[in-house]
Amino acid sequence: MRQSYTPSVPELRAFIACAQHGTTTMxxxxxxxxxxxxxxxVASLEQRLGVILxxxxxxxxxxxxxxxxxxxxAQSILASLDDAAVGIMAFGGGETVLRIAALPSFGRAWLLPKLAPFLKQHSGIRIDLxxxxxxxxxxxxxxxxxxMRTSHIPPFAETIPIMPEKLVVVAAPFILGDRSDLDDQSLLNLPLLQQSTRPTLWLDWFKSHDTDPRRALRGARMDHFDMVVDAAxxxxGLAIVPDIIAQPALDRGDLAMATKRHFETGDHYTMITPVGGMSQTARLFIDWVQTGIAGCPKTDGAQ
Structure with missing residues (x-):
């Protein structure tokens, strides 16, 4: 039988502890x-690896x-084992885990408010978000x-649309003063906040105008819409963000609409599942969500 060169967990723990403390006693x-x-x-590990540690x-x-x-x-191996152990503990108590991947800002604005009432109704489910x-x-x-958005749909997937993506332009009220419903030229005269993972949003907004792209693309850049909203x-400066993400700040009065115009990107936010592989827990969640979305159609075919 071929000798195993894979260290045992006790050997790794002993090695790391000795490296950290300097003596076997400590x-x-x-x-x-x-x-x-x-x-x-430690001696067993050195013999197994054929080196002096x-x-x-x-x-x-x-x-x-x-x-x-x-x-x-060695530290990375033990950390990975610990992470795996903690993750698998979510299965304890006979509960079922529902694993959801969501766009960060949309997940925060749309998904998180729905999870508490869903879990109250389905107490045997845990969420891994x-x-x-x-x-x-x-x-x-x-x-x-x-x-995700429809532009993120992978092959061999089924989709359930949630809502179209509609962008609005917002700003802090003290930036706008007594101005409202600004025209595009007035918008261009103010700092334009940029979303680095979607860098063409302002270009799309101004596409019907003969706008110097250098003016539309200058401004502080952030990774997520939440950060863009906080910066606004x-x-x-001005933020161009999906209306559902801007709405809480608008309701609080932290932001105001800079213009009444909005822009529909043609994308939809959608729930995406593998073709023929939807889990029972996923079906429960989707059915529960659909009851709260007026006119939310099902799409049975692959996209």
Whole structure:
């Protein structure tokens, strides 16, 4: 039988503790083990790998060059095991996990307010929610439902539309003063906040005008719409954002509409599931959401 060169978890823990504390005695105290158990684990690991991991000088342990190279890898391995263990604990108690990947800002504005009442009705379900800007790959990602725009639909997926994407231009009230319903030229005279993952939004807004693109593309840049909204509230400039994301700040009075005009991108926010692979938990959530979306049609075919 071929010898295994894969270290055991006790060996990795003993090695890392010795590297951190410098003696087997202190490592043993930290791990609540005996000093001899730590020594055996380190010796076993060195024999398994065929290298010296520590230089032993006056009862102190100093990492050898091989030990220095191995330490970050050993720490990463244990951290990954810990993460996997914590993740799998979500299955405890017979509960079912619903894994959702959502666009960060839309997820915050639209999805999060819906989760509490859903979980109250379905107490045996736990939510594993991931912020995601890129399309999912259901063949490799452990995701039940992706909540994205239609431009993010992967092959072999089914979709359930939520709402069209409608962009509005907003600003802090003190930036606008007594002005309202600004024309495009007035908008261009104010700082325009940029969304770095969708850099053409202002160009799309001004596409019907003969606008110098350099004027439309200058301004502070942020990754997420939430950050753009916060920057607008702080008075850094005008924000062009989906209306559903701007609405809470508009309701609070932290933002005001800079113009009555809006812009529909042609994209829809949609729930995306794998063809023929929808879990029962995902179906429960989708059915529950659809009851609250007037005229929300189902799409059975692949997109």
């Amino acid at each position: 490592a043993a105290s930290n791990l609540n083990l005996t000093q001899s158990a730590i020594s055996r684990s 520590f230089e032993r000088v006056r009862k102190r342990l100093t990492l050898s060059p091989a030990g220095h190279a191995f330490l970050p890898k 991931t912020a995601r800007l890129s399309p999912v790959d259901f063949s490799t990602d452990t995701i039940d439902i992706a909540i 509230i702080a008075g850094m």
